[in-house]
Amino acid sequence: MTEPIAVVGISALYPGIRGAAEYWTALTDPNPPPRPPRLDDTEIDLTGFRIPPAQRRSLSRLQLLMLEAARLCLDDAGYLTQPWADARMDVVVGTCFGLNRQYANALRIAGAHYGRDLEQAASTDPDAHTRAAAPRLRRDLRASLVARLGASPHDRVGEMASTIPARIAAAFHLLGRTIALESADATGFVALECAIANLRAGSADAVLVLTGQCLESSLAADALAAKGLFTASPALAEGVTALLLERRSSALRNEHRVYASVLGCALRHEARPGALRYSTNAEPRYRLAKECHDAAGVPPAAVRYAECAGPGIHSVREADQRALARFFGDAAPASIAWGDTATRLGHTFANAGLAAVSATALALFHGKMPPTGHPGSGSAEASPHESMSDATAARTAPRGDGYETPAAMPFRQVTALEEWPGDPVPPTRHAAVFGCGLGGTSGYVLLGHAVPRRTARRVPAPVRAEPIAVVGYGGIFAGAGDAANLWQAIRSCRSGLGTLSADVLDRELYYAPGEITLTHSYCQVGGSVPPPGHPPGSVRLTPHRYRVMDPAQRLALLVADEALARYGRPEGLRERIGVVAVGSTLSLSTERRINAERSVAEWESALAETPAWADLPGEARARLLDRLRERYPVRGEQLSPVQLDGFLAGAVATMVTNEYRLSAVPLAVEAACASTLAAIDLAVTSLRAGSTDFAMAGGVELACNPRDLVLCSALGMLSRSRITPFDSAADGFSPGDGCALFLLKRHADALRDGDTIYGLIRGIGASNDAKSLIAPDVAGQVRAMRRAFEQVEFDPGAVDYLEAHGTGTRVGDRVEISAAAEVYGGSPRRNPLAIGSVKAVVGHTFAAAGGAGLLAALQAMRANTFPPNIGVRTPNPELPLDNIPAVLPIQPTPWPSEPGRPRRAAVSSFGTGGINYHLLLEEHSRQDRAG
Structure with missing residues (x-):
């Protein structure tokens, strides 16, 4: 049985609600007043958040609200008055739709x-x-x-969702991971599961997890309405929730107050090709609840309160009721209270799951059940635009399938604040939170509250360093239509960068050479990839649906097809549990474009x-x-029912899982330019924990567009010619489009299944600088590198090649090599460390940058060749290469092997916001060279 996770801090921001105490008061009010539709950000005091005045104009409204929610939560847990010494605290943020x-x-x-x-x-x-x-x-x-x-010159940084957790880390000096996630209205469950996985893996001592939903235009509501969703109560609403989590043994040992403990958190996805819609299938929900209780060792009879975090749609609610009625089938009628915060707050979409978990934790802590509406109250009946086949099937299904009808269900309405029913022995209260998201992901959380007691000091188990096998991969970048072509371009010193075409950069509108302005780009060089014109042959999509997909979604679908084809047996994954995590900006270009048109x-x-x-x-x-x-x-075109699917970053992964019928939880991950390695880190953690059997992880971004060119030029980040990492002439980066995806399995499983193993991921470390959001930091990068080596049995001297982040800025290159010198220069080595960067070939692909680097390192290892540094003529003399020692190959160079030792490489990826990742890659000793 896994260790429970303690909720030691809570905060909530809703219209008229500020903090945990006010949230509980609002939940227990028998006659709640009408609430304004939007959260008020005018009362937030920026003093103490360590935000430079020049950056304040660029902050999104959600960033302000989440900073305040983080402050309230940390204060609620006592962190602000007495920070926890040496705690590795991650910050995980979940949100959806544009800021x-x-x-x-x-x-x-x-x-x-x-x-x-x-x-x-x-x-x-x-x-x-x-x-x-x-x-x-x-x-x-x-x-x-x-x-x-x-x-503002800082708009490119300020607008990103990943800047929110990075800003929180900087404000409160938190040195763990900082990531942002999106999985439609299952985001809260996904963010919570991510936080719990990191705690149970021992890679974090505490996690501050926040979810929030702001509705900054009518686009989200209109797009959902076009699907026939949320056209009646509960309406979409704004809200922010924050929870501070730590292992329960740590919380009790340190005498931290515990609101409740998460005893289990399970996610599952029902893959169905076609437009995104809610699942109305009760069977997966039943299995999810059973799996969660079995893992926690808690019988269904212990639960006295069930909180629904679903969308409030009749057919979806009915599936929830039928599944839970079956699961709690031995409970007496009306013995389980049914809670629903959405009846009071509205459906806060990305925040819905965490809103329900925090409300339930407060109910457990106070030993009282808040009043709520009837299980069916406030629910929107299926509209003519809802998937009628699903809705009709749910309402007319025969009741001979083991499910009970609502009239005989064990649930009851709580009309007034109730004391928790008599506790069993030992005295522990139990409750469940459940819900599902648009696209097919369901979540189930089991919580408990026990009488506090002192425990003996418990040292967390070390991170499981089980190797993770790469069993498939694919990639498309400028000048390279697949992964093999990318390696050929690298090996032949052929760059995909060039002058951007007029259809990518309208020079009359956006190009002003020699100037740094807020309206033009001084750069016209990049690595553009034309969006695919048709889906892969193995996927059937209607022309209209494919046309409204975002170009990043189309590109990822094509690369996923390559990765699965290289694996060779995708049908063998369909009955296994997995995760598909794709690094991406959390606001896709299609959403921004259509919002502008409207x-x-x-x-x-x-x-x-x-x-x-x-x-x-x-x-x-x-x-x-x-x-x-x-x-x-002025009004723009009326939206079609499938257009929302092209807005959602999480739908990049959802379309892969659904169209290939993979039973894998899909999510989008944003960690700035480290997004790909952040997605791989999530996948590796999930595989090592045993909660998934396979994962597809990587990143995609189309950075060659006027918006990004203008915003990056305003901060002076772009090269005036073209990117040349580590050269004395380096003056910035050139943007590039691209996507890379990797199919991952546990090493033992890959051997058992007879898979071709292309390489092994041995370790991956992450950190945040908690300093400047723009300037790179040696200490933060060193911290990520050392955390990667904590997971392996070899030292830095055993690594042959470093695929560097290599942004091509003088400061960035110097800081990166200085950090490498501190880590890699401290171990004896037989040969100099070879260092390179694929960005000279494909450009800086932002969220996909780590994917390009890993793809280059993986193929270089298989070819026994150190890749060349294209464009390096005079190495920057400021780089402390001799302190490692290290070399910068300028031609393809043989990669020697040593008897009894596999070839090893490292891949670095650093993102704006002080986000740092370092991955360790190893050659597979029994590698099948086919493919």
Whole structure:
């Protein structure tokens, strides 16, 4: 039986609610007042959050709210008054849909098209004064958009979801992992399971897990309504929840107050091809509850309270009721209270799961059951747009399948605050939280509250360093249509970088060489990958559904097909439990683009505020607006039922799991430019814990677009020519598009199944600098490297090759090699450490950067060849290479082997926000060279 995880801190932010005490008061109010629709961020004091004044304008609203929720939670746990000495505290954040700064930046940059069309319309107007004012109208509009929507050199950093956990880590000096996750409205369950896995693996001493939902435009609600969802009560709502978790033995030993303990947390995904929808199948829910209770050793009869975190849709609720009625079948009628926080708060989507868990933890702690509506109250009946086959099947299924009808269920409505029923012996209260998300992922959490007692000091078990086998891989990058072509490009010193085409970078709108501005890019070099025009042959998608998919989703689907084909037996994975984790930005380009197209009124308002517009005659203004509205309708197109699927970052992984019918929990992972290794870290932890049998992990991002070029140029991050890591002429990076995915299994399982093993992941370490969100830090990178080596039996001197992050900035390169010198220079070695970076070939692919690096290192190891450093002519003399010692090969070089020792490599990936990952890769001694 695994150790329980203690909830030692709680905070909640909802309209009119601030902190755990107010949350409990609101939950127990028999007559809750109406609440405003949005959270108020005006009362948040930024003092003490260590945010430089220059960066404050770039912060998203959710970032402010989560900083405050983190402060309240840490204070609730006593951390702010007495920080826990040497605690390795991770920060895990979950959210969904675009943030206000993401929408504003995209709208501002897309407004350049509107400005050009405005100038063209004015230049052909019948009125001479209007024609003369055309250039001024365009200039004034650009300035007005900058002022109205806000603009800062730090926008690229401030808008990212992964900046939220990084900012929290910096504010409170937390040195563990910092990641952001998304899995639609199963996000809360996924974030909680991730936190628990890290605690039970011993890789973290405490985890601050936060989920939040802000609704920054009508797009999310309209897209869900187009699917027939949330058109009635419960409505979508805003909210933020934070929990501080640690192992229960640590909490009791340190005399921390424990609200409740998580005894089990289980996730499962029901893979169904087609548009994303909710599962209405009761059988998987029943098996999920049984699995969770069996693992925790808690009988169903112990549960007296069941909290629903589902969407409130009739057919979904009915499936929940039928599954749990079967599971709690021996319970007396009306013996289990049914809770539902959404009846009070609305459906807070990404926050729904954690909202329910925190409410249940408070109920356990206080020994009282809060009043709630009837299990069916507040639920939206299936609309004509809901998947009628699913809804009809759920309502008309015969009741001879072992399920009880709602009338005979063991659940009851709590109409007033109740004392918890008499406790069994030992005196422990138990409760369950359950729910499902759009796309097919279900979660079940078992909680308990016991009388505190002192325990003997318990040292966490060391991290299980079981090797993880790479049994499949795929990749597409600039100039390389698959993984094999990427290696050929590397080996032949052929870069995929070049001058971006006009359809990628409209130079008249966005290119201004020699300038650093908030509206243009001084860089026109990158590694662009055209989006796939059709799905893989093994996947059947309707033309409309494929057309509305985000280009990143299309690219990932194609690379997943390559990885599964290389594995050779994807059908053998369908009956096994897995995870698909894809590193990505949590706000895809399609969502931002469509939001901008539906926000024409913002452009019109910005135009109305300009002096040039005010100087025009009223008739001329009316003519110009009429002409512009022909191309830019104020209302925009009506959304189709499948368009939401193209907005969600988590749907990148969901489409892979569903279309290939993999029983794997899908999620999106954002850790800035370390996102791929963060996704692999989650997969490795899950495999080592035994909770999954296989994993697909990697990353995807299409960085060659006007928005990212402009935002990165504003901070001076881009090269003025092209990226050349470690060269004395290095002046920044060139963006690149790309995707890499890896199929992973436990080494023993891969041997048993006769899999081709392409390499072994031996260790992976992570950390956060907890300092600047922009400047790299030697100590933080060293910390990640050393945590990787804690998992293996060899020292740094046994590593032959380092695939560096290699951003091509003078400061970044110097810091990275200095960190490597501190770790790798302290061990004797027979040969110099070879160092390289694939970014000179494919560019900086942001979330996919670690995937490109791992793919390069893996194939170099299989080819027994050190890859060349393309573009290095004069190594930067500031790099302490001699302190390792290390070399920078400029030609493909033989990778020697030593008797009795496999070849070994390391892969580094560092992200904005002080996020650091370091992975250790090893050659498989009985490697099958086929493939």
